[in-house]
Amino acid sequence: xxxxxxxxxxxxxxxxxxxxxxxxxxxxxxxxxxxxxxxxxxxxxxxxxxxxxxxxxxxxxxxxxxxxxxxxxxxxxxxxxxxxxxxxxxxxxxxxxxxxxxxxxxxxxxxxxxx
Amino acid sequence: xxxxxxxxxxxxxxxxxxxxxxxxxxxxxxxxxxxxxxxxxxxxxxxxxxxxxxxxxxxxxxxxxxxxxxxxxxxxxxxxxxxxxxxxxxxxxxxxxxxxxxxxxxxxxxxxx
Numbered sequence: 001x002x003x004x005x006x007x008x009x010x011x012x013x014x015x016x017x018x019x020x021x022x023x024x025x026x027x028x029x030x031x032x033x034x035x036x037x038x039x040x041x042x043x044x045x046x047x048x049x050x051x052x053x054x055x056x057x058x059x060x061x062x063x064x065x066x067x068x069x070x071x072x073x074x075x076x077x078x079x080x081x082x083x084x085x086x087x088x089x090x091x092x093x094x095x096x097x098x099x100x101x102x103x104x105x106x107x108x109x110x111x112x113x114x115x
Numbered sequence: 116x117x118x119x120x121x122x123x124x125x126x127x128x129x130x131x132x133x134x135x136x137x138x139x140x141x142x143x144x145x146x147x148x149x150x151x152x153x154x155x156x157x158x159x160x161x162x163x164x165x166x167x168x169x170x171x172x173x174x175x176x177x178x179x180x181x182x183x184x185x186x187x188x189x190x191x192x193x194x195x196x197x198x199x200x201x202x203x204x205x206x207x208x209x210x211x212x213x214x215x216x217x218x219x220x221x222x223x224x225x226x227x228x
Contacts, residue, residue: 002158033215042202042218043159056213090158092216099211101147101166106158 003027004093004107012113013081021076021110023091029105032074034066035090037109043090049074050096078112086114118142118205124223127197133190135222137203140184147206148179149216150188152199152224159202162188193226200224 003026013019025032031050035043045058049068063079072093078085088111094104120138127133139148147166151159163170163177165186170177176189190197200221208214 002161004158031212035216035218037156039156042220043216044218045215048213048215050212056209056215058215088156096212099145099208101164101206103161103164104149104206104216105161106151108158109156 002105002107004029004091004105006089006091006107006110008110009108010111010113012115015081015083015114017081018077018079019081019112021078021089021091021112023074023076023093023107025072025074025091025093026105029093029095030072031094031096032068032072033092033094033104034074034076035092035106036060037088037090038084039087043088046076081114083114086112088112118146118207118217119203119219121201121203121219121222123220124225126225126227127190127193129194129226129228130192133188133193133197133224133226135188135190135201135203135224136185137187138185139203139205142183142205145208148177148183148186149204149206150175150177150201151204152197152201153221154199160199162201164206193224195226195228198224198226 033048034046037043048056149164
C-alpha cells in the first residue's frame with residue numbers, strides 16, 4: 001500500500017473526446033509525476049508537477065496537460081483523444097529534494113481505452 | 116531514451132537467490148539507480164534504490180559496481196509471488212528538483228517450484 005490513489009481505475013472514451021484522470025499523492029509528498037504505459041512496454045514519463053507548476057516534461061504533445069492543487073493532488077487531462085492514447089496511466093509521488101534520491105511511489109493506475 | 120539494459124527474461128527456483136543484472140554504462144554522477152517490479156500491469160512496486168553504495172532492505176539487496184556502470188538486484192529467497200517484470204531505472208534530473216524515471220523493457224522473472 002503506497003498511499004497513492006488514482007481514479008477512475010478503468011474507463012472507456014471515444015476518439016476525439018477529452019478525459020480527466022485524478023491522483024492523490026502520499027501524505028507529505030509534494031511532487032507528482034505522470035507516466036503512460038502502453039501494453040507490453042515500460043512506462044513513459046509525461047510530466048512532473050511541483051508547487052502547482054509543471055517543472056519537467058517528456059515527449060508528449062500539448063493536448064496532454066495537468067494540474068496540481070494546493071493539497072498536492074493532481075489531474076492529468078488529455079484532449080482530442082486518439083486510439084494510441086489507450087494505455088495505463090500511472091501517477092507517482094515523492095517528497096521534494098534537490099538532486100535527492102528520495103523514494104518514489106506509484107499508484108495502481110487508470111486504464112484508459114479509446115474506441 | 117532508456118539508459119539501462121536488462122536481459123528480457125530469467126528463471127529462478129523457489130527458495131534460491133535471484134540475481135537480476137542491469138547495465139547503465141552512460142549513467143551520470145548525480146543519477147540514482149532504482150528498481151521496481153510490476154505484476155500483471157498493476158502499478159510499479161518500489162523495491163530499492165541507490166547512488167553508489169550497496170543497499171539492503173527487507174525486500175532485496177542492491178549491488179552497484181564501483182564504476183557505477185552496472186548493478187545487480189538480489190532477491191535472497193525467491194518465492195512464487197516474486198514472479199514479475201523487474202525494471203532497472205535511472206533517475207534523470209532535468210534540474211536539481213525536476214526529474215524522471217527512465218524505464219526500459221525490464222526483465223521478466225519467472226520463479227518456479
